[in-house]
Amino acid sequence: MTSTTEQHLSARVVGSEVHALEAQHIVQTYRRAPVVFVRGEGVRLYDSEGKEYLDLLSGIGVAAVGHGNPRLADALAEQARTLAHTSNLYFHPLQGQVAARLAALSGLPRAFFCNSGTEAVEACLKFARRYWYTAGTPRHEIVALEQGFAGRTLGSLSVTWDPHYRAPFEPLVPGVTFVPAGDEQALRAAVTKQTAAIIAEPIQGEGGVRPLSSAFAAVITDVCTQTGALLIADEVQCGLGRTGQPFYFQVLGLRPDLVSVGKALGGGMPVGAALLSERVASAVSYGDHGTTYGGNLLACRAALVVLDALTGTASTTSPATLPNGGLLAHIQHLAPLVEARLREIATRHPMVVDVRGAGLIWGVELDRDAAPIVEAALARGLLINRTAERVVRLLPSYIITEGEIDLALARLDAALAEGQH
Numbered sequence: 001m002t003s004t005t006e007q008h009l010s011a012r013v014v015g016s017e018v019h020a021l022e023a024q025h026i027v028q029t030y031r032r033a034p035v036v037f038v039r040g041e042g043v044r045l046y047d048s049e050g051k052e053y054l055d056l057l058s059g060i061g062v063a064a065v066g067h068g069n070p071r072l073a074d075a076l077a078e079q080a081r082t083l084a085h086t087s088n089l090y091f092h093p094l095q096g097q098v099a100a101r102l103a104a105l106s107g108l109p110r111a112f113f114c115n116s117g118t119e120a121v122e123a124c125l126k127f128a129r130r131y132w133y134t135a136g137t138p139r140h141e142i143v144a145l146e147q148g149f150a151g152r153t154l155g156s157l158s159v160t161w162d163p164h165y166r167a168p169f170e171p172l173v174p175g176v177t178f179v180p181a182g183d184e185q186a187l188r189a190a191v192t193k194q195t196a197a198i199i200a201e202p203i204q205g206e207g208g209v210r211p212l213s214s215a216f217a218a219v220i221t222d223v224c225t226q227t228g229a230l231l232i233a234d235e236v237q238c239g240l241g242r243t244g245q246p247f248y249f250q251v252l253g254l255r256p257d258l259v260s261v262g263k264a265l266g267g268g269m270p271v272g273a274a275l276l277s278e279r280v281a282s283a284v285s286y287g288d289h290g291t292t293y294g295g296n297l298l299a300c301r302a303a304l305v306v307l308d309a310l311t312g313t314a315s316t317t318s319p320a321t322l323p324n325g326g327l328l329a330h331i332q333h334l335a336p337l338v339e340a341r342l343r344e345i346a347t348r349h350p351m352v353v354d355v356r357g358a359g360l361i362w363g364v365e366l367d368r369d370a371a372p373i374v375e376a377a378l379a380r381g382l383l384i385n386r387t388a389e390r391v392v393r394l395l396p397s398y399i400i401t402e403g404e405i406d407l408a409l410a411r412l413d414a415a416l417a418e419g420q421h
């Protein structure tokens with residue numbers, strides 16, 4: 001073992017040294033919580049002092065099969081020893097398998113693999129333009145939703161609503177119009193025969209966990225039919241089982257031409273994908289888009305473990321680490337319990353003004369800034385996060401148990417009680 005490896009594996013991590021190194025060498029784009037995590041197991045995380053936390057955020061909706069999952073770890077170790085990366089210049093055995101599983105879950109037959117959510121959105125935006133270019137009637141305009149979030153690269157930032165994220169980087173990609181989610185008139189006015197695509201998160205995540213209504217979804221479908229505009233469903237946060245269904249666009253009855261996925265897909269390995277209908281895919285040619293890493297063997301191996309666990313088709317090698325019968329069924333079972341417990345907690349805290357969500361994505365909206373609650377929760381060994389200022393967001397791992405939910409929500413209850421003063 002080299003000394004560097006020994007250093008990395010050393011159990012003794014000193015928080016103050018980590019802070020000092022970052023303060024000197026890391027671009028300060030994040031205001032991190034003052035905690036250094038060194039180990040995880042299931043829904044539990046351990047910091048450099050050995051303190052245990054219950055994680056209701058799972059790395060912002062990423063650790064779908066939990067931290068330190070043995071099945072995922074074994075698969076990745078085996079794949080790393082066998083072959084990790086070859087680039088997209090050659091075939092490998094796994095990319096088609098992941099794409100076939102995603103097709104079965106989504107109904108969209110083709111996939112383009114990338115490394116993150118924002119790249120998945122970029123791919124969707126490019127493929128939407130390519131569709132209209134190939135059709136001989138180029139369109140570039142995009143209609144997006146207020147409160148929407150699609151990522152931080154220039155293209156996806158252009159369809160992200162928050163002015164704080166946008167202003168320092170303007171001018172962005174032209175031709176984007178924002179309409180309020182749920183506003184039928186505004187949508188009908190904004191979408192025309194110049195509109196290449198509408199982009200929408202079926203549940204707005206960063207925007208405060210706001211599910212679109214089925215009624216508004218029906219208007220989206222109608223407007224797309226009237227104008228020919230394509231629909232991009234950004235399922236990076238709410239997709240891949242998060243709600244107990246494979247995708248939330250299915251719950252809303254939407255029929256997207258393009259779907260972006262990321263976050264949970266790799267269970268912690270960086271992998272994203274754009275899923276395409278056949279009519280959009282057939283407009284795409286060799287060389288139109290590409291990536292060095294996207295969909296390499298390591299990423300695809302991770303995605304296969306997650307997708308197998310979702311549908312319960314996993315081999316039975318380590319039954320203790322994943323619930324039997326598939327995580328989709330497990331989440332469907334848990335959802336009403338989580339909702340009932342959150343609503344019960346809400347009745348005891350007047351500062352809670354709304355509880356929204358589905359499956360294992362929940363927002364608890366407060367009448368005030370949620371930051372002190374998040375801080376109080378951290379002190380009590382609970383990880384949650386604040387989004388859209390006043391919303392406490394929960395995105396637990398799909399493998400969380402009823403007992404762990406009770407324990408974690410009791411800590412949330414206590415944090416809310418503390419914040420009341």
Ligand SMILES: *Cc1c(COP(=O)(O)O)cnc(C)c1O
Pocket residue numbers: 116117118119121149150151152201205206234235236237238262263
């Ligand atoms: C997180 C998120 C993204 C961006 O994903 P990254 O992996 O951070 O680039 C895009 N869209 C939605 C809906 C997201 O929640």
